[in-house]
Amino acid sequence: MRHKPYGIYEKDFKRPLDLFCGLAAVIVFWWLYLVVAVLVRIKLGSPVLYTQNRPGKNEKIFxxxxxxxxxxxxxxNGELLPDEVRLTKFGKCLRNTSLDELPEVFNIIRGDMSIVGPRPLLVRYLPYYTEEEHHRHDIRPGLTGLAQVKGRNFITWEEIFQYDLEYANHCTFVMDIKILIYTVLKVISHSDISDATQGTQDSSGRKVHDSLDIERKVENAS
Incomplete structure (x- = not known):
């Protein structure tokens, strides 16, 4: 069933606002992108960026x-060393300040993502979603979302999906503003941040991470 926008904001204003804010962020903070890119190249090597396939709106892969x-x-043997060996203090700093997420703004400009929405999880999780859980993909995934401000990777898999679906079904301008404010406060306070190899455990025993930390766990810099 085709997703019906919750209101005029989601239907007509959310995407143009995402595009405007994304372009404005690049124009205003171009120097920050340059500084981080140069530091990553010097301290961690090349390539400066890494990409990973994720399911977007309507589960289209981007x-x-x-x-x-x-x-x-x-x-x-040519195998990558454990995360704790490859993760430097500089890398931890990028994660704790969320500076490693900066390039996702280009995903927002391209239309792959929104500023606010359910975080894009790994493609390999798609077969395990229930019919209801698939509806988290009725809207564009976000740089931050309701689940992230409600507890990030300190909540269960079921709670993450509950918040994702709540947002997908009731997306409003006021909700987006509140999520953005709480996101900034959490980044500043460094709350709900754990080691990249940590996660929560659901009742079935599946290992579950917030998508911000899953991608770091499986990150392959090659």
Whole structure:
């Protein structure tokens, strides 16, 4: 069933506002992108960016952009070393300040993502969604979302999807503003941030992470 926008904001204003804010962010903070890119190149090597396929609106696959946060160190067999070895203090700093997320603004400009929406999880999770859970893809995924301000990776899989569906079904301008304010406060206070290899465990025993940390766990800088 085709998703019916909750109101005029979602139908007519959300995408133009995303585009405007995305372009404005690049124009105003171009120097920050340049500084982070240069530091990543010096401290972590090349490539500066890494991409990963994610399901977007209507489960259309797109490439998510991020600054890399790990070294590309391998053992004698050519296998990547454990995360705790490849993750440097600089990489941790990028994650804790969410600066590694900056390139996702280009996903917003392209129309792959929105500023606010359900975080895009891994493609391999799609077969495990219930029929209801698939509806989290009725709208564009977001740079931040309701689940992230409600607890990030300190809430269960079921709670994450509950919040994602709540947002997808009741997206409003006021809700977006509140989520953005809470997101900024959480970034400033560093609340709800855990190690990249940590996550929550649901009742069925599946290992579940917030998508912000899943991608760091499986990140391959090559």
């Amino acid at each position: 490439k998510l952009y991020k600054f890399r946060t790990m070294m590309d160190e391998r053992d004698e």
